[in-house]
Amino acid sequence: MKTSNYLLLALLFPFLLCSQNIDIQQFATGFSEPVDIKHANDSRLFVVEKDGVIKILDNQGNTNAIPFLDIDARVQSSGNEQGLLGLAFDPNYATNNRFYVNYINNSGNTVIARFTTSSNPDIADASSEEILLTILQPASNHNGGSLAFGNDNYLYIALGDGGGAGDTQNNAQNLQSYLGKILRIDVSGATGYTVPATNPFVGNPVGLDEIWSYGLRNPWKMSFDSDNGELWIGDVGQNIVEEINNVPIVDAGYNFGWRCYEGNSTFDTSGGCPAISTLTFPVGEYNHGGSPFKCSITGGYRYRGSMYPNFQGWYFFADYCTSEIGTLTPSGGSWTMTFNGPFSGTFGNFSTFGEDSNGELYIAGVSDGIIYKIFDTTLSVDENSLATNYQLYPNPTKDSFQISNQNEVLQIKEVVIFSFSGKLISITNITTENQKISTNQLPQGIYIVQVTSNNDAISYHKLIKN
Template sequence: MKRKLHLLLALLFPILMCAQAPELQEFATGFSRPVDIKHANDSRLFIVEQDGVIKILDATGNTNATPFLDIDARVRSSGNEQGLLGLAFDPNYAINDRFYVNYINNSGNTVIARFTTTSNPDIADDTSEEILLTITQPYTNHNGGSLAFGTDGYLYIALGDGGSAGDPDNYAQNLQSHLGKILRIDVSGASGYTVPATNPFVGNPAGLDEIWSYGLRNPWKISFDSDNGELWIGDVGQNNREEINNVPIVNTGYNFGWKCYEGNETFNTTGCPAAATITFPVGEYNYGGSPFRCSITGGYRYRGNMYPGIEGWYIFADYCSNELGALTPGLGGTWSMSMFNTPFSPNISTFGEDMNKELYAAGLTDGVIYKIYDPFLSVGENSLSNKYQIYPNPANDYFQISNQNTASQIKEVVMYSFSGKLISTTTITTENQKITTNHLTDGIYIVQLISNNDAVSYHKLIKN
């Protein structure tokens, strides 16, 4: 068996050195139409199912038997783009137990609501609902649905143009409509919400107070870069362009152009403002082709520590082609786009971060939660990882950590499977402590070392 593993690695690493692409690794199964993944600044992942249920997934890939929240009876999910669509935890969730959801109610309209958690942190109080906003939806599609808190502490709400095709009622450019917009509200009060005084149309009758930006067709997923606070938007196109927008949080209203423009291309400029006033996308790709691409699923910039080879990449997907995509930063604020085939056909509906900023994706049709990983296995090479090494590597029954001493010591060793599932946590109490591996199957693992001053490094471990 050892000989086979060594041969596999000898064949594998030259291939990995030739081309780098983020890939999917199965993390957990058994979900029904998952459409959002969020964390509450702890080890849990909260998986939003379109029918109206939120489930908790732990770090080992196991799902709690009892849902966190079940509001199926309040949610209309008969349309492909209807349902419970978005989740966001309050920045002060650890203190106030408050979280927010975006769903389509039984009348077919968008509801933004606040709930609280019970004394059991794994179960929400479904009777605590406070409806903050109800927005009439003229059609069943283009509901948007994403929720996220910015670094300014405000709640951002992504709404589509109301549906049909071609924005027939021109909602996206109409500043008297919430549709085709990103709204920004302050939910820090005891009840209800207020409008930030810095919203671009506060005190200006030309636009509604809640509007922060406009000109969007169907911003199915938005996210904030946890490093610099910038907003990323995956806006689903009509039949020509799928687009990605990236902007810093400022208080002037961005106009992203729809339906005047689809991506960088003219769509219908009747009555539209000058092109110089439009914020055009930082990335776009063509609808159609082979493989057939039809709908962007917006993602996140990777800011985790486990795979520094993809640090700063914006990871997204196309729902129809089942490709992962990446925007990689270049000189002068430029971006390069790449699309990568995957061995799966999950119809990726969403991405999410865990508390360590590692990325996940959800397959709508297969109900699988995937971990995003770098096949280079380019785990961290920093001052800590250069100081400490794990040996023997490959390991049989155990490994140890070099350079341990009482003044500077690794206090904890955390082991993960290649797919990112938590396997074990070991507290280090002696300089020559052995960490057992005889319970592991042969393969490749990731070892996290945590020092006394909470510095972290990652190391590859081969078990054979």
């Protein structure tokens, strides 16, 4: 009997993996304009609010009563693209308690600052601020704001072109300006920062030492692929094109083309532009327009979690104006772009993605203040005709689940949980109606639940443990 069950599971698995459907579910509420979500290599999520506050979420979606950091008084957030915009935890945070933020100060300029956590790991020391860089901003928009550490342990800083239509000052191509750039600095010292010797303009008066790449309009969210270390950038377009850039960081000096090019299209070549052969063009782009009207990209992450095998290797992004989630999927050496949504319900402008320490993805609505978890709907429904009598709930689950029986004749006598690879996890004999089956001992992931009725009929169901 056991052999035949494992065989049936093996036959089912290809079906389980063959279809994809992206959806989101509410994970936590009550935030004020969330614009970034990061983890510190533990079970917590840190949610950055535009006004200057960082709050902690636990893995059950509960928000700590006391903020992790509150620098509201130091932050200018009146402009639509101003505020506390970015957060990154030091690669050695577990031992040095250091983290970094990117915010607009009360003079309207970008500040890159380092803080440390207090003796309480859930509360930062707001008085520990060390300002590393202050960058003058000519306008209130196009500030970029992302911070991230690469697998080289250097801090990468994304900055927009300084605002105004069409980059009138040509900052993105000006190597004597920090604006429209990705900067890279080494923050491993006791204080301040140094410049990596491999930055492209070190010792060259043509460009500033901190510049790592350039030619960006408003990079609204960048991230590193946790599998191969490549950098992904969502760059907001001007008139027509939203673009996605993807590059390895073993090289430097990439020129992404703005303002000469918007995506793959010519934008403004007056005053001279570099040879097209020297530019790095996007791996994905889409045009403004359509119904609903697309207009502004929010960059995300390449999925490297274990909960949703269908998503493996996909790059997730969103359009701020439509509340659609897009994906780039690898296809024969190129990428295929797909949009999902708009989602039903009240979703308020997707402003940021987040990745937890397990590689699972979240997305935030800046207008509704809700953090959503991204999931694959094909992994939370029954998968064969034998399953129609029974429904697992809640699914996804946290601590336990029950089985709703829609058949008055057939009764459930046994519930067996298998790992997604077919390994036996547990056997539960059902003795009472609506008996709860604990999942406390299970790590996050996907499981197969075998339900056996009193006439020995068997059905299989997928169960997600959050």
